[in-house]
Amino acid sequence: MSGAPPAERDPGRESGSGRVRLRLLPDGRPPREVSVPPGVSVFEAASWNGVAVDSTCGGHGTCRKCKVRIVHSAEGTDDADGTGPVPVSRLDPRAFTPEQLREGWRLACLARAVSDLEVEIPALSTRPKAATVGVGRQVILRPAVQKRYVELTEPTLSDQTPDLERLLAALDDLEPVPDLHAVRAAGRVMRASDFKVTAVVVDDALIDVEPGDTTGSRYGVAFDLGTTTVVATLLDLATGTPVAVRSMLNLQQPSGADVISRISATMLDPSALDRLRDAARETLDQLAREVCKEGEVSPENVYEVALAGNATMVHLALGIDPEPLGVAPFIMATRALPALLASDLGLRFHPRARAVVLPALGAYVGGDIVAGVLAAGMDRDRRLRLFVDVGTNCEIVLGDADRLLATAAPAGPAFEGAQIRCGMRASAGAIETVRLAPSVELGVIGDVEPVGLCGSGLVDAVAELLRVGLLDRSGRFVPEQEAVRLAPELAGRLTAVGGERVFVLAGDVYLSQRDVRELQFAKAAISTGWRLLLEEYGAGEHEVQQVLLAGSFGSYLSPASAVRIGLVPELALPRIVSAGNVAGEGAKLALLSVQERAGALALLEEIRYVELSDRPDFNDRFVDLLSFPAGR
């Protein structure tokens, strides 16, 4: 021998950015072609795409049920070491005979797809449960929270197996690592319940031992931690069904309406970080108690929570200094947080309940957006889709199963009703829809007298004024004479307040010339964003097959008005859909399926972030897009 080890091989060589294609051949069902990032396990690749593979351990390599046969490497991959396209894993020899290994049998959860493959998938021995979550997604239930009821033999002098080892040996398809809490509980609970107990497992951890059969009782809570509104959904993890949903305003509100003002608060006052952290926790805790009460579920039976929020909300809730997020060059602490306890978020569920925080792509494309993209299934849809979460910071994602691009556009607070003369939040008295047909028809939240204009009403008002011609494409109110000619019934509402031209909607509520300008700035920022993403992708506006409007604002926005003002591409209206609270749906997905949770992490590698602010052509584009589109 030479005495010196061989030189290091470049590890980067293995991690290409291209995807690999898998042809899945499920027994008795039609073949299915999918493409996934290289390195993903065959098990995950199949599960993400709705092709079920037998498993009870959830892909941890312990149950040895996910047997598949890799029959063909489409590329004729490097087979230098004679192991076939997928090497034999450390556990494969326990599951298969040498002959079966030679025939290509592998455990799907340990078989990593690094080249194109054909995979035979045996028929399922049990029918997996599935749930419909997110934007019409059918998801195979594989929660990290699992329970196993076991009836153990009692120890004797000739069988002195320790309590915990006795229990673990009975969990034949799981190999969890016990928490100290479970170590303390095991012996006491086993003896108190005639050695008939239920093991509570979350992911890789045995967190508790419960007396008797409690397998029917396992719950999780999904949180959408918004800057304005926080939503909690209590989920029955055994069935995948929501048991209770509650929402409330984020108690951080008094420290500022948007993320920047809350970050500023922590920079001005050293005690503000603790105060904001506590306010977030109080919000989460209050919702937690409400959903448990409504669902008649003991908080002790909630074993895991998932939380989706933007980067600032997540930093604050965990007591991480958010200052680097708020000042250039806008740096976050981490994209993916480690495994946490629910108590790290101040939550009082099972004392060892886990918390999973949806990962973030960057300081301004947070875990709420990653959750949304996951819930919308953008990484596995062949259609070219545009995801827009309209807000002070507007996040935009464009792409399909092959490629995803994201960016953030600083839209400003117009859509929140701020900086607008008669602007207000979407609460009682806010005008939320406007029709000029030809007289003024207003939809008012709470069916009361209108007292102001919220974001969707603002968009509607401008869109309708454009349609009837009282606003020109440049965003100016037309001269009075022209107004009388174009819309005699409405012209009288064009007047002036404090020397500024306004259009009176009702009583004291009006839309001013400057309000229109604010909206133009906001929509120009957003449309510059998606137009530049389209250019990066190499597609035209009309190639977009669906626009998903995310977030609560997106739910109320009129697609027709959004198209009219140029906020979204000019598509047939049925292609512009409100995706609802997709961040919350993504958090639910993470609770219901460990594969989906892994899929969220994979998105960090799959989505490329496109920075707009340093593009030399950004300002020119922005100015060009201040005008409204030509009417149809």
Add this chain to the structure above:
Amino acid sequence: MSGAPPAERDPGRESGSGRVRLRLLPDGRPPREVSVPPGVSVFEAASWNGVAVDSTCGGHGTCRKCKVRIVHSAEGTDDADGTGPVPVSRLDPRAFTPEQLREGWRLACLARAVSDLEVEIPALSTRPKAATVGVGRQVILRPAVQKRYVELTEPTLSDQTPDLERLLAALDDLEPVPDLHAVRAAGRVMRASDFKVTAVVVDDALIDVEPGDTTGSRYGVAFDLGTTTVVATLLDLATGTPVAVRSMLNLQQPSGADVISRISATMLDPSALDRLRDAARETLDQLAREVCKEGEVSPENVYEVALAGNATMVHLALGIDPEPLGVAPFIMATRALPALLASDLGLRFHPRARAVVLPALGAYVGGDIVAGVLAAGMDRDRRLRLFVDVGTNCEIVLGDADRLLATAAPAGPAFEGAQIRCGMRASAGAIETVRLAPSVELGVIGDVEPVGLCGSGLVDAVAELLRVGLLDRSGRFVPEQEAVRLAPELAGRLTAVGGERVFVLAGDVYLSQRDVRELQFAKAAISTGWRLLLEEYGAGEHEVQQVLLAGSFGSYLSPASAVRIGLVPELALPRIVSAGNVAGEGAKLALLSVQERAGALALLEEIRYVELSDRPDFNDRFVDLLSFPAGR
């Protein structure tokens, strides 16, 4: 395809109890043959046996430095899948070219030895540090606590890598998972110290980020948590040297002198478990503060502790109900505890300091004994050795590198000075040595007037009385006339107290006939134990090459007297050695080397426990051994 997966292969087939042999060929050094349990990594097999393999990550598969070439499978093992005797692991393709893989190159930490192998080990690129610990063991320093000083580039708009990912990317040989504590610290500390920081890693976890270069400051504390005495050693983990050592009585003492009385206390009083737990913690914490003060080390710089104790002490310290340990069938909660925090033991070091508890073989062969066997290197020594920890419960281990047997013998409290008329603990005033040469020569602790007799004095007194003939082999004091004939100078000391014959040692201190009986019961229990182990092993008493007397009592016991009363095999006296505080040494080993820590776990598989109490011949043996051996 058939549509059905192949039948399950019996997983038990893989885990034989026989060992595999490795022929290690270190470059420039003589070959070395070792035998290890199957499944152990080549890296561990070499490290445990003092053959160093390059590594900076400590065997976690991340540094890719532990390159070895597996040149030969001595057995011609099943090579059906063409991968050679050791399959290619998931990380091997990142470290080697396909040609190198074919030549047999593997990462030693991921290469598991399941058959006999020959392994070429390249010369070291750096000289590893080593320390002498335990019973003269040379140990390669590989503490779980590692520090890395890095000078990071500052983030910019064109490099928005999150803080934690920037740091992790700079730790090129480690891939730790961050604790939330480290996530919180990273950004703040990086910005406060010009992006020059030290990462603190314990095992797989990044626990903190410290400003500047603190690599010189990493400490651990090893605890020997004895029923009577607790010892703490503060170790400098960078050099392997002890910085300070302190001991004190276990503050649980008021609840009972031995483990059974403490277990009983918890059964009688529901609040006793908490009280005993708190007493253990107070003891550990007090010692912790003392060693830090003495060593002038900040408790914040102690990142890990290791603790060796018997099963009852460990259960109590962690607040685990010990009742099942104390009543038949004597069941422990678990042999190996999961990774803990030092704070789980009530210790106030670094807030995320880890705690490793030495694993136990059973309810009565605890982590203290596993630690002792590790420190004595019994699993890698070719000599047949007998390890005896004399105490109320006497633990006995017999064997060599090929086979190890253990048992526990209920010796009763004689050696602790209890049940002995003038018995006392080994403290000031206790007679600890006795010579009848021919007059009475006493060694008294503290050089004061003797007030009682401790364990070693008891053994000496009986041994000397046997030697001069005042006690016969059956343990009876000889008749007065015979005493006068055999030892005229001593016969006057043979008198009676309360109708019982006694031998007066000094003033009020005497040895009674019943005391001799107590000692006979104790020594018979112990010698029955090791004689039955010898039978199981298939060796005779004189084949034992070394007797190790463990524990503090073992340190004071006279080898000559131990042989004389038949407590240990009749060997040449230099072969009977006091091993000192081997439990504490084992705890130190666990702190200094992750390989040794893994070795402690491996002992659970390597040592076979032999239960004495259910053997039909136990009582006959015991009665036979009540007599003392014939004098030499």
